[in-house]
Amino acid sequence: MGTPHGLRPARLKVGIISAGRVGTALGVALEDAEHVVVACSAISTASRQRAERRLPDTPVLPVDEVAGSAELLILAVPDAELATLVAGLAATSAVTPGAIVVHTSGANGIGVLAPLTEQGSVPLAIHPAMTFTGADEDIARLPGTCFGITAADEIGYAIAQSLVLEIGGEPFRVREDARTLYHAALAHASNHLVTVIADALEALRAAIAGQELLGQELVGDYPGGLAERVIAPLARAALENTLHRGQAALTGPVARGDAAAVAAHLAALTEVDPDLAEAYRAASLRTAQRAHAPKEVFEVLNR
Incomplete structure (x- = not known):
């Protein structure tokens, strides 16, 4: 060009x-x-x-x-x-x-x-x-x-x-007066994406470590391992779908209104790391607002 x-x-x-x-x-x-x-x-x-x-x-x-x-x-x-x-x-x-x-x-x-x-x-x-x-x-x-x-x-x-x-x-x-908002949008997209993925990897490692199949590498906290290979295609697909389809890309228990599943997620994550569970709660609440989830989901998230 x-x-x-x-x-x-x-x-x-x-x-x-x-x-x-x-x-x-x-x-x-x-x-x-x-x-x-x-x-x-x-x-x-x-x-x-x-x-x-x-x-x-x-x-x-x-x-x-x-x-x-x-x-x-x-x-x-x-x-x-x-x-x-x-x-x-x-x-x-x-x-x-x-x-x-x-x-x-x-x-x-x-x-x-x-x-x-x-x-x-x-x-x-x-x-x-x-x-x-x-x-x-x-x-x-x-x-x-x-x-x-x-x-x-x-x-x-x-x-x-x-x-x-x-x-x-x-x-x-x-615009000069929009630089802060512009910067906030980019930080939200990049910095917080790293945090969300890192939290997801931590939870997944806790779920699958110690039960590796015969001959499979041990699950550890190093980059590039089994947890990353599980998360990578899912995360990439979610990102690409959002960029190309917008809000229609949203799936999962919050979007489906499955309050019981959300409550179970929070309980399981709390056992691993209460701070991680609170991060999930905050992200789920924003997801529920975007998805216009039923009141049962909000009740679980606001307990």
């Missing part, structure tokens, strides 16, 4: 603060799009090793030198560190006026970049809606990933859109 109206940013000198999972993945993608990562910052040993592996021709420099060398400056730091970093860059006038400054925070719009905007920078919020583990798969997943973009004006949106399209992503606009 081409850039909007044929717009294609000039080849830019890119600086990255810092060489974390997101920053280095974007650095590789931008270099593949013929931009040049001229400098990056890396403090921890892990960051330095990641920079050396992913961006071997890029010098690791102090933050102010990275900022001063960049036409496109990417601030890929944790959300909690972003405002402090921006304040420090502004206080030292480290960023060249006219430079494009991009942060990758999902929770923030361009307001957090105001100190640099006042000094002549072009502020952009470009957030990849993807989880990053530091593995090479991060880079491979960027093409096709959706990116939430926020800018100050239509020129900024055109620049952000072009940059995302260049690396194979799909840009979409997020």
